[in-house]
Amino acid sequence: MQRKLSAPALDFDAIRTELGIAEDYGADALAEAEHPVDRFADDRADHTDIPLVTIDPPTSMDLDQAVRIDTDGDGFVVDYAIADVAALVVPEGPLDQESRRRGATIYFPDRSVPLHPRALSEGAGSLLPEQIRPAVLWTIRVSADGLPTDVRVRRARVRSVARLDYVGVSADADAGTLHPSIAALPDFGILRERVGLERGAVELELPEQEVVRDRDGAWTVRQAPRTPADAWNSQLSLLTGMSAGQIMADAGVGVLRTLPPASSQALADLRAVVAGLGITWPAEQGVGVFLAGLPHDDPTTLAVMSAAGALLRGADYLALGVDGQPMPDDPDRLRHAAIGGVYAHVTAPLRRLGDRFATEVCLAVISGAAVPDWVTRAVPTLPAVLRSADSLGATADRRSVDLAESVILADRVGERFDAVVVRPATDKRDAQVFLGEPAVIAPCAGNPPQGVPVSVVLESVDPVAGKVAFRLADS
Known part of the structure; x- marks a missing residue:
């Protein structure tokens, strides 16, 4: 029987304090977020007639993306609206500077610490249902063979007509009752997944741990559910990110997400x-x-x-058009090996800093305009900021899960658990095992064979350090 603890037993505030993560944006940045002005209000096309929908976790309020996807002969046409954060943030102003200091939204089990103050990220900038919002609208035509044939990007006014979540979309797909705006999403997602494999994309389906409250408000660690809708929806972002990456690579300016080929x-x-x-x-x-x-x-x-x-080590960011430097001679330096092509982040500007700047590059290039000076000044600085934010986010996540594992297992030392060995022991480290219930990944002493079910005993727990350790059970 798994032991569950009430919320006060898990002190995520202590982790936030130790890592220096807080919702203190400063008075000037906060005032700007609370009273945003659309700098491009007069330049927007009105596309509020497009019945866009959002697909996000049910508790999310920072809604970056809204979609409508239709069939187009044997192919598809995708309308993908992305929150236009750059229109609401004064370039190089207080809010811009504060967001550059942060780099990304950092997530904890009890709450997030947003990149932008909630008044913007969960209010004026969020694509909430039945609200007219400024957006950058991508329209991408996809042929029957799954390849983009035409890409348009422009500023627009949009309105989401429904707020959906992954579990509900998957259930609706099974029942044949998908919202009309995404009735074509499963076919699109499956096609793009197949095309991805053909171009060499690699997807690792490893168990993802999440710390959540159950219906009684108690904390537990479980394996994060992954629905078919998660996979279909990710193909929308991949399509858009690859289109954006190619635009910037062709123009020689912007920020790419890269990964070297496996050795x-x-x-x-x-x-x-x-x-x-x-x-x-x-x-x-x-x-x-x-x-x-x-x-x-x-x-x-x-x-x-x-x-x-x-195979997937070495992910990085590459700034293009820095101080007159030439483009890399090796095309692999521009590519993301796991995606199988050139790629950039542009679909989550409320939560990731680089998306705002990459989007501005794409808007300028597609329209034939010069990339704004405030963007070209920022581009060389972005990779370091984004690397730091990624590292901080990963540390926050790992520390939160480690804390939850150790607290939840604190009074179960000596108990036996069923596990699978996911990594063998070496001279320098113990083997690593995965428990299904609770969803714990931890070291295990001994030399258990890789990839087989084993019985393990919880050997020790240190809630202060956030560590648990197992050993093979006696046969």
Whole structure:
């Protein structure tokens, strides 16, 4: 029986304090967020007639994206509205400077600490239902073979007509009752997933832990649910991000999200793991297609996915058009290997700093205008800010999960649990195991075989340090 603790037992405030994360934006930045002015109000096309819908977690208020997708012969036409944060933030003003200091929204189980004050991120800038909002509207035509054939980007006024969530969209798809604005989403998502595998995309389906409250208000650690709608919706952002990345790469200015190709040694190591687990991997089959074909309910799949993480190391940001520097000679330096193409973040400007600037580059390039000076001045500084924000967000997430694991398991030392070994032991570290209930990932002493179910005993818990450790149970 899993022990659940009331909210006061998990002190996320202490983590926020230690990491220096707070909702103190300063009076000037806060005033700007509370009284935003649309700097491009007179330049917007009125597209409030497009019945856009948002798809987000049910508790989210910072709604960056709204979509309508239709069939277009054998292909699709996607209208994707993105919150126009740049129109509401004065360039190089107090709010802009504060957001550059932060870099991103940081998430904790009890609440987020937003990139922008909530008056903007959850109010005037958010694409809330039945509200007319400033947006950047992408219209992308996709052919029957899943490739974009035409991309338009412009400023617009939009209105979302419905607020949907992933679980509800998936259920509606199963029931055949999808909202008309996204009736084509499943077919679009499946097509784009197939095209992604063909171009070499790699998707790791590792268990994602989340700390949540149950219906009684008690905390627990569970495996985050992943619905088909999550995957379909991610293809909308990928399509838009790849279109934006290509626009900036062609123009030689902007910020790309990059990932180097996996080394031959990393691929050889993964093949050795796969062979050791008794799994057949045809020599001619690409890694992305191989991983996508693994059975979801087989414990060896967890081990393979964990080992495949070594292929995806080195993600970074690349600023283009910096101080007259030439474009990289190696095209791989522009690409994101796991996506299989050039890619940029543009679809979450309420939550990520770089999206605002990348979007401005795309608007300028598509319209034939010069990229604004305030954007070109910022571009060289963005990679360092974005790297720091990513690191801080990952630390906040890991610390929160570690704390929850240790507190929830505090009085269960000596108990046995069923687990799967996702990483073998080495000379420098213990093996790593995954428990399904509660959803804990932790070190395990001994030398258990990788990719098989085992029985483990909780050896120690340190709630202060946020650490738990297991050992193999005696047979």
